Amino acid sequence: MESMELFEGISSGNLNRMLSCFHARKSSFSRGQTIHTYSSSLEKVGILLSGKAHLYCIDQSGSYTLLERFEKNGLFGELFTLPLDNLEYIVEADSDCEVLFLPYSCIVRPCANICDHHTRLIDNLFHLTTQKSQTLSFRINLLSAKTTRQKLLNYFHYIQARSESSSFTIDMSLTDLASYLGVDRSSMMRELKAMKNEGILESKGRRITMKTIQHS
Amino acid sequence: MESMELFEGISSGNLNRMLSCFHARKSSFSRGQTIHTYSSSLEKVGILLSGKAHLYCIDQSGSYTLLERFEKNGLFGELFTLPLDNLEYIVEADSDCEVLFLPYSCIVRPCANICDHHTRLIDNLFHLTTQKSQTLSFRINLLSAKTTRQKLLNYFHYIQARSESSSFTIDMSLTDLASYLGVDRSSMMRELKAMKNEGILESKGRRITMKTIQHS
């Protein structure tokens, strides 16, 4: 746990003392389990120590909206999301995962437990939160694209740049990708097929190979 | 400037000393002016002291995407957005506004200028960043809605709850609202008209009055 970015610069001994002083709680979850549901009050911040999870919400008509996907270092909780009163928010495990919960009262200022390790924790938390902000911005960019094709191309272009190869494997199911891009799954499959026919890319399941240099 | 949330808990004298040590720069802009363009490296963080502004990006084909809207305390910069290499990012003033720029090197750890005020600044910055995260999440929720009507209803429902009245005025032009919701303006107007005809709401320009209790 000392290797987590959240605890960088905090010695193992200090960390343990701080966590017990904070009443921090570490829990494990397996695929499909509910990790957290949001209330209207600020209660705790969760951070994913390992595994994958996602946050979704359900409205009164029962329709599902994917809000966020979390990997290691992913932060969740009311502090970051502002729950709307007519929606239900649920963080669910996508794989076996470990989660650390920090009570909100130990993070918010003014703080009773002021100490070096605490300020260092806030500092680390700040940097993780800017990363979260980048992730959210990136998805806003994707969701803002006018067409399904543009959404796919923007997403693929990004993965392609990260993987430094024109061949890559999407790290989620195509069903989840559709939710992530905010499009209907079958519509997305249709567009993927059209792009294959036009020679823009090759695809088999989650494996994608870009054939032409994609702009924008 | 001492009244800014960013500087809460920092005395006026310490603030001035810290800002000059940071080489912080305060600038004024008027409507339409470019406040900042993003580069691939982390250079500085901007915070809106007063006025309104927005961040948009332009792709190679010249198409416009609204990424964020900023008011007082709005944070912008590469730290929060992760610029994609094929897009141009521009922060532009929507009204006369004042901006404080903080060089990134003074925010990132490890920091040479470690002091009480600095940790307090990070603490404040952290809380502003969680607010930003909430704002971004909220828009992802809106952009994820499947239909234009659902986007409008979700947005109106939120404004209605905030204003505690079924009558309210949208704080941006309808043209900007369309960008914000990621829909075509004329399509949005069409839908607005349909909702009027169905007796769901009344509208005249930016003034909206909800007629029926809206769920979800």
Add this chain to the structure above:
DNA sequence: AAATATCTGTGACATATGCAACTATTTTAT
């Protein structure tokens, strides 16, 4: 006060996309 630019409002048209329904394949659980 006039000129200019921006914004609101509307309609015709083409099409991209959601929806429903189904099969085949792959993965997970028992």
Add this chain to the structure above:
DNA sequence: ATAAAATAGTTGCATATGTCACAGATATTT
């Protein structure tokens, strides 16, 4: 090893939505 569940892949159909092209109303600038 078998059953069950989730995922990938496809198609027809209806329609919601983008595009284009206006006119009138409001702002903004000079």
